[in-house]
Amino acid sequence: MDLNKRQIQLILILVENKREPDYLPLSAKELSRRVGVSSKTIYNDMKTIQDYVQQFDVELIKKPRVGIYIKGSDKNLLEILTGIEFKRNNDYLDNKTRRELVFSQLLNSDDFITVQDLSDKYYVNRQVILEDIDDIELRLKSINLGLQRISGKGIKLDIDEDSRRKILTQVVSRQIFNAVPTINERNLKIINDNKLSIPKSLIKAVDSILNNFIKKQVMVLNDYEYQSLLVHLLIAVERIRLGKFVNNEHWGYSEIYLTESKILAKELEERLDIKFPEQEIYYIQLHLIAAGKKRPNNISAKLNTSNLLQTYLNNFGYDDQLYEGLLLHINSSLNRWKLGVSITNPYKDSIIQKYSYAFEAAINLKKLYEQKYNTKINDDETAYLALHFEAYLERKRANNNIVRTIIVCSTGLGTSQLLAARIKNDFSRVKIEKILSYDEFLKFDIKDIDLIISTIELPENNVPIIYVSPVVSTEELNNKIKMAVTSNTSQAGNYSLFNSLISSKNIILQKVKDWQGAITTLGKLLENNGVLRTGSIDSAIQRENLSFTSFKNISTPHANPKFVKKTQIGVLKIEKPVIWGEQKVDLVFFIAFKENMDQSQLDTIYERFWDILSNDKLIKKIVSSTSSEKISDLLKGR
Template sequence: MDLNKRQIQLILILVENKREPDYLPLSAKELSSKVNVSTKTIYKDLLVIGDYIDQYKAQLVKKPRIGIYIKGSDRNLLKILTGIDLKKDSQYLDKETRRELVFSKLLNSDEFITIQDLSDKYYVNRQVILEDIDDIELRLKSIGINLQRKSGKGIRVELNENQRRKILTQVISRQLFNATTTINEHSLRIINDNKLSISKEMITEVDKVLSNFTNKQNMILNDYEYQSLLVHLLIAIERIKLGKFINSDHWGHSETYLVESKVLAKDLEKKLNVKFPKQEIYYIQLHLIAAGKKRTNKIATDLGKNTLLHGYLKDFGYDKQLYEGLLLHINSSLNRWKLGVSITNPYKDSIIQKYSYAFEAAVNLKKLYEQKYHTKINDDETAYLALHFEAFLERRRASNNIIQAVIVCSTGLGTSQLLAARIKREFSNVKVKEILSYNEYLKFDAKNIDLIISTIELDEGVIPTIYVSPVVSTEELKNKIRMAINDKSELTDDNLLFNSLISERNILISKVDSWEKAIRMLGNLLEKNNVLQKGSIESAIKREHLSFTSFKNISTPHANPKYVNESQIGVLKLEKPVVWGEQLVSVVFFIAFKGDVPQAKLDEIYDRFWDVLSNEKLIKKIILSGSSKSISNLLKGK
């Protein structure tokens, strides 16, 4: 069945809407505004669309006063999408991908671009493009850049070449390293060459040249350094072809890596028919200096000498893997920080949102290095540091969940060995330290043992003990172990601890015109309720200046633990959203945790908190709530 361009667009809108966590059926009027036709035309199109999706065991539902939606499994939605005949020169894109492409098009153009040009290029109506531009304008404002709008001419971004490339680096990195590259059931997106600002052929060719160069020159780059250099070269080549050059003459005074930079430029010139002027070669040189040749054996000799890092980790907690991992990372990053060469982390937003505790640890560490080296470390670098902390926390969680056990039987042989083998195979969280005979048990130091599993009667002791037959069933063994160690994950309400931090008295609905005022308003309420001490508000504002805690329509400012009297989470629901970094924020969660909260409890709190923050349907209900009580009940799952 042939579908026209508009009908394909309507299918994609309905499928994308179905994939939203808090999706609501769309009315015919809403659909008509999205594709800029009458509701009468929409209903005609829906007849065709209904027949088309029937063949994929899905259903187009039209309910009066409720709306229009597609009913079907993810697998069937995927089949609908893959069954669409996409013309090679057409772009049927999800919202985020389209906005990235519009953004990169603006960044690559010095001339005005009309809304109609963008509307025609991406097969959406003018209103959709205007919403895209509003989103892009907010991003630019957050970094102090204005979008020019001129009636009759269109829009453009006025930037110098250095600024333009810096922002392009972020956009292209997201496209290359944070995009779904295949069609699958978990991400219903159609990815093709048209979803990249730079052609796949160009990316492949530059990647080959750079890979060969690093091998020949013995340049040892980690993944994000290699990715960063690759993106820089791609953008440089595209801009050089447009006759746009970086202003970097002052970088040519050093001989360090100048020869290598000329070699790399020559390799690219041969392969891609492009000419690198000297200032562009100096810019490559700067990136190579920032990366440098890192010899593992040389770095290893410096382990233990970094008193700044060691001093910080002594208070946070660490193992050898965390210490060495951070030290190696920081060692390779110092050149970048000093030279002001930034790398782009395509996973930054996800790391900040999902690993907020680890990111907070990274922010505090980077502050120390900024002070020592008089430099500025951006959120992309900080997010990479956070991954080291999160890996350590995961190791510690795994270690804390391991039950150290001994098996006791009359001889320590035979059937007890069978029991130990079964436990090893079937219980990943139980580690059998020893298999003991009764006589060995009497002499054994059980100081670090969590559980005794015995096939014979023992004198009563302080360590939890279970008695089993050597051929006990797996289910019985599992139940006895769980009861003996009081497995909290099974026996307690996971939300109980988080809910104890939510109080109606610490929830506010109000209106402010800046993020600083939002923090002050909520902070004053928490001070009044004796949750916070004086000084907490200024410390939270100071923390935001290090790295904004906003994402999507939420922000999570922190109070320094030394100013906290009682662990609580304050909530401010804003009547109108405010600009907070790059986001428009509607709900503020002021996190106030005392410094003595055990790590295990923090893990439990943050696990539940992440569930709340990532639940878009719940956040939308909070935004629509009219009272502190209803917000409290929503957060507590009532």
């Protein structure tokens, strides 16, 4: 028997009430208050609940003028709770999932939908749906689109088909690829049907058709190009079935991939019993041109020093892997950017939040390409570029963890060779640069050495020395190496570096009109306190116009480092939340970092910063604080 979310909630309330000492029956009025529906709805729900609990030998008692309660043994009540917990894990829709489904339903409908229709479908009260609609309207405002709300008729999106499909692509991509990394039989089983706006059967069918088409046409697509093409086709099929077609006036009649587009359309038609109009075939062609430029025999990276990418990386820093990875990515992306076709990135928000330094590098690079090609590159594309930068930074971190070591013994032969072999085998971080005799050591330049392992007494110097026997145990050797090379990265150390950037004088509680006003207010405070130079505020606002730094109720704007006098983090607690991109923000962290900061310091700062931003309880405490000193203490872990 199926239970809706409200009925599950009512059972849990009744069971919990039964477990309370000296419990009293609950009236229908009290139950209606708790779940936000009428008493009439409660009585209707009780008929379903009564049938459900009977199978567990539990009785639902309804006594006029007394109330409603549940009667049964603890063992049977536990069976009910176990069954409901399993059902909640599989069927429960959290706020985020439900809002995505409501959004996709509005996007797929050209007619008005009432709040009551949505309330009935998702088993929540009208107020919850109204909050969902407010959230969706906020997202639409950030891209200059709006909702129609007409009393007595309902809600409707007033947008053209192209915009509708672009937004649907983002929503459907998140629904599918936030749940599973790739489409296959096993992964599809993981996704619950009620959390998708497109049926699994259609996803499976179109994935199979597209896979076979790519193999036959000998095309090479990377993961995100394939995912975006798949989602485009899924949405196209759904919209065509509703009789809704794209406008073809935006495209010419190029022959590139036209034949392949007709082949793909025909295969979809035959398998799915659908007819692709001519303009939809051109739409497929557009996406094939954008995603399918590469073939196995023509993937190449022209590595030269006179291009835009090389110039940018000369200033940022790079290795061959970063350069070649970005160059291949950009070469395959240029067609998309020029045609105005965007891929979607279901991991965009996580990338922006967790890899903020890498995303900033990607933002600066994309600005150069936007200027050169007079195009617009969205955050989804930029987030993929950021992954290349983050991988490079991870490689640098790994290299920074290498302990460059020399081994010294009386002759540099014999037992020292055994010691070196053991270290190479057991300690991957330790790189042995040289094995030296005592005389060789006295002449050796140790400026690039992190650690000296010696079997004999050596003169004191600035490099850590550990003394060992040639046959030292692995455990003892491990302990000594750890003690010598462990950097001061304890939690206290992490807190200390981050805490040095927080000062109550750079924290302000104030009401502002909008996000620009928030940056201006906080920026002026930091300028007056000698943290920022004149020009920092305009710089931060320009940066936000490229890509909003807001997520949840937080925003983290920052200015160009050339405007920073002193590395600090300013804080603004906004008395009344303001719209910031797609979010309502009431807490702002202005990041002011000087140029050429050491990467290890940045990593330590951002690690602690991310811990704070992802700690919802701490953020709530900060938002409810009434003084700069209290906010400072909370940020410093006091």
